[in-house]
């Protein structure tokens with residue numbers, strides 16, 4: 001009896017050893033950190049891992065285009081920002097952006113006494129960091145003139161920011177244009193009571209020197225500017241204009257993504273982004289709201305929402321709507337407001353003879369004070 005038990009014990013040990021050696025190498029290495037050979041009684045690091053995780057944003061293809069999340073307006077210590085260029089890049093990458101422009105002010109550099117280098121420096125520092133994570137960095141600068149009469153303008157896709165630093169405001173913009181820059185009129189409603197187009201900007205429009213406009217900047221939405229963007233066929237932009245850090249400021253909180261521009265691209269590249277900006281294929285995303293041209297807004301909704309019939313009774317049909325995107329929807333239909341959070345599903349029912357629902361998307365602006373009305377077809 002005793003021998004029998006011993007034999008059974010030996011057999012069990014052999015079986016366990018056999019199981020261990022037949023395991024794939026990766027499984028054998030899957031020791032907890034504390035029991036691994038890396039255990040150091042002198043010092044244990046917390047946390048034990050060395051990578052930070054990116055929050056991935058999800059967007060289905062819209063009208064056949066890939067959707068890229070971009071911030072075209074940010075600052076570093078090389079103008080009046082408070083962070084080093086590296087941090088701007090890692091913050092954007094971790095927050096799910098695909099591309100960003102560093103747009104340090106040409107004319108306003110309060111840290112110049114400590115950081116007396118040229119206007120391309122923030123880009124040159126950030127570019128290798130961006131390359132290491134496959135993040136697309138756009139070379140840019142902000143032309144910063146008197147807000148009440150001239151305004152601020154971002155020049156994107158420039159070659160060299162230094163020649164743009166000239167006294168004459170129009171010349172500065174013309175120089176950026178010569179470099180084939182994409183020029184955005186920044187925050188037209190900032191620091192003014194009434195948002196209107198002044199003589200200087202009228203002249204720039206006449207000369208084709210403005211291609212995009214911020215309808216949202218940092219924490220301000222300018223509904224009137226959305227009407228200008230539609231009427232003048234400009235790219236509709238939302239940007240953070242971040243100076244401090246995104247996380248601890250007002251820019252990102254409780255399920256609200258930082259302000260960004262969603263760009264509908266033919267390819268995942270800088271030239272893809274540029275082509276889409278020139279063609280005006282953008283949506284401004286801010287505070288869980290969108291602003292876009294009507295056809296693009298409709299395309300975004302159609303791509304993002306999947307409506308499925310799940311049940312029918314004698315009188316009613318029951319459906320689910322699934323949101324396939326990282327943007328939430330506020331939908332008014334069937335006499336009530338339905339909140340459909342990012343990547344979630346809600347249910348609703350309609351009388352048996354209904355073939356569609358008339359939805360008003362309360363969080364999608366398509367003109368100054370107009371939101372998107374769009375029918376969803378039911379089977």
Ligand code: ZN
Pocket residue numbers: 073075142241
């Ligand atoms: Zn700015």
